[in-house]
Amino acid sequence: MxxxxxxxxxxxxxxxxxxxxxxxxxxxxxxxxxxxxxxxxxxxxxxxxxxxxxxxxxxxxxxxxxxxxxxxxxxxxxxxxQVNRTWDVVLIGIGNLGKAVLNYRGFEKQGFFIRGAFDDDPAVKGQIIGNRPIQDLSNLESFIKEFDIRIAMIATPASEAQAVADLLVSYGIKAILTYASTILNLPADIHVEYSDPIVSLQHIAYYL
Amino acid sequence: MxxxxxxxxxxxxxxxxxxxxxxxxxxxxxxxxxxxxxxxxxxxxxxxxxxxxxxxxxxxxxxxxxxxxxxxxxxxxxxxxQVNRTWDVVLIGIGNLGKAVLNYRGFEKQGFFIRGAFDDDPAVKGQIIGNRPIQDLSNLESFIKEFDIRIAMIATPASEAQAVADLLVSYGIKAILTYASTILNLPADIHVEYSDPIVSLQHIAYYL
DNA sequence: ACGTGTGAATTTCTTCACAGCC
DNA sequence: GGCTGTGAAGAAATTCACACGT
Missing domain, CATH: 1.10.10.10 (Winged helix-like DNA-binding domain superfamily/Winged helix DNA-binding domain)
Known part of the structure; x- marks a missing residue:
């Protein structure tokens, strides 16, 4: 054996x-x-x-x-x-997709709890979506540190994703799931997963 | 060479x-x-x-x-x-995620046009979202055939995804991008891509 | 008999290292 | 000098095939 x-x-x-x-x-x-x-x-x-x-x-x-x-x-x-426990997650970027993520119950069913939702846009800031208030990015650092959060999800436009990711890493985030359709350049010890439907569609297009 | x-x-x-x-x-x-x-x-x-x-x-x-x-x-x-052209796509399942997909401009920027949006739920049927009317599933077959559509996106709850996928295949769909968090069992010549954030989160959790 | 766990064999993928061209 | 394209080498992943436990 x-x-x-x-x-x-x-x-x-x-x-x-x-x-x-x-x-x-x-x-x-x-x-x-x-x-x-x-x-x-x-x-x-x-x-x-x-x-x-x-x-x-x-x-x-x-x-x-x-x-x-x-x-x-x-x-x-x-x-x-290590999913026999719960993980706290922050979500940055509350556009159409971010809202859908906040309203989706599937994450917590699998132990991933979106504890904080952040966006700079005054149009959404302060709103309550899926029971969570949308916070200003200026709260992000203290929030991550207070709750010792290691996982972040990025749902911003591609143009802002790199800057947001750099911020997150500087605040101590160790793993990122990004929906933004751009490649992130981050230190090697940060684990990044891309959820990019365009990449998937381009992949299947080859076989049509 | x-x-x-x-x-x-x-x-x-x-x-x-x-x-x-x-x-x-x-x-x-x-x-x-x-x-x-x-x-x-x-x-x-x-x-x-x-x-x-x-x-x-x-x-x-x-x-x-x-x-x-x-x-x-x-x-x-x-x-x-084969992405130096446009592709027509149908989308099944207009919940939070389906709506976000319909409102997202990124797909057409890369040549993937969501031509038809379908859902059985009377609450959304007939609504116009992102300029497209939500149609009943009974229109799906004729729609796919009329526009010769080969790509479908599934954004239904997991419980309905397999049934919807079977329908799509029977109507001639050749490639599927599914957001539903379940494995699809389909003929080998159908190309399936999974976009499942839970799978991604579980993957990065290993490295935390 | 069924189906796991696993060394060994095989296949596939990646890297090396360099000839050749700009 | 810089950088590609590519055979050959090396590493990694997959499959084979069978001993062994239930």
């Missing part, structure tokens, strides 16, 4: 698949108790071997002959990803 | 990077005429060699000693991705 490895030894390409596993497990959980690598592979378009290899990086989660207990596997994957 | 390869010979991992290249090129274009693989690599976090290798799959786009002409490179990448 393999010892579970040091966190930093595990390639990101595997980490990136773990949330996908959680997605299908959450789907399967509604109708059954156990699953196996073949079933998971078919649902995700991966090979069964790959799924077993991925899990084996972290321990032995299955039983020969039986497969994986779904609830148990979910717990283990949540532990690995 | 390498012959440009058959489309299907080129690995998807390279295709997936092309839209990223376009992103930084659009940024660079504002301030300069040419760039090179080192600069592009630094901005994207890739090695210079990888960028040259990627481009070399499709032809010779650079000049020794000079680098790449930005405008020319943009044109070539757009050709490859």
């Amino acid at each position: 393999n010892d579970p490895k040091n966190r930093s030894d595990i390639p990101d390409i595997i980490i990136a698949r773990l949330p996908r596993y959680l997605r299908v497990l959450n789907l399967l959980r509604e109708s059954k108790k156990t699953t196996n690598s073949t079933e998971l592979g078919e649902m995700l378009g991966y090979s069964a071997a790959q799924i077993r290899k991925d899990f084996s990086q972290f321990g032995e989660f299955g039983k020969q002959g039986t497969g994986y207990n779904i609830d148990f596997l979910i717990v283990k994957l949540q532990e690995i990803l | 390498n012959d440009p390869k058959n489309r299907s010979d080129i690995p998807d991992i390279i295709i997936a990077r092309l839209p990223r290249y376009l992103r930084v090129l659009n940024l660079l274009r504002e301030s300069k005429k040419t760039t090179n693989s080192t600069e592009l690599g630094e901005m994207l976090g890739y090695s210079a060699a990888q960028i040259r290798k990627d481009f070399s799959q499709f032809g010779e786009f650079g000049k020794q000693g000079t680098g790449y002409n930005i405008d020319f490179l943009i044109v070539k990448l757009q050709e490859i991705l």
Whole structure:
């Protein structure tokens, strides 16, 4: 048996698949108790071997002959990803998209709580959206520090995203999910994820 | 010199990077005429060699000693991705997110025109959002066929996404961008992209 | 018999390093 | 001198295939 490895030894390409596993497990959980690598592979378009290899990086989660207990596997994957707890998040940029984000309940269902919403625009400042008041950017630093927040979401126009990201990093933010359609230039220890539908559409256009 | 390869010979991992290249090129274009693989690599976090290798799959786009002409490179990448034209798109699901999508101008700036917006909910049906009337799903088939639409975006709740996707495919849709937080089970020739912020947040949580 | 976990084999992806052209 | 394009080398990811536990 393999010892579970040091966190930093595990390639990101595997980490990136773990949330996908959680997605299908959450789907399967509604109708059954156990699953196996073949079933998971078919649902995700991966090979069964790959799924077993991925899990084996972290321990032995299955039983020969039986497969994986779904609830148990979910717990283990949540532990690995550190999502077996809640995280506080700040959101910068309250345009159409920011408002949709504030009104969406899905984040907190998965443990991500948008604690603060910020925008400079006088037209939205002070409004209450999805129960949260829109605050001025001048409150951002103290807010992040008071609640020890490490994750930020950026939903500003592309033109402001870099400046906002620089601010966030200077205030201690460690991970950013940005919806802005521009590449951010940040220190290497800051983890950035891009959610850019144009990139996705351009990708699928190739195959049409 | 390498012959440009058959489309299907080129690995998807390279295709997936092309839209990223376009992103930084659009940024660079504002301030300069040419760039090179080192600069592009630094901005994207890739090695210079990888960028040259990627481009070399499709032809010779650079000049020794000079680098790449930005405008020319943009044109070539757009050709490859088939985004040197416009595409019509339908959007299903007009909740908070769907409305934000309809009001966002960024899609058409990149050539993706949301021609039709559909939802079953009587509360939104008939409304005009971002200049487009919200239509009943019963119009969907004829709409897709009349305008020969191949791309759909799904912004429904997760619980309805699979049923909507099945419908879309049966009407001839070939590519889907879904915001719904569930895995879709579709024929292999349908290209699906997921835009799921929870997956992204769970991914970065690992590194906190 | 079923299905995991895993070394070994294979395939794919990335980097190296340099000839060649501007 | 600067920088591309690219074979060859090297690294990484995936798949194979089977021993072993249930």
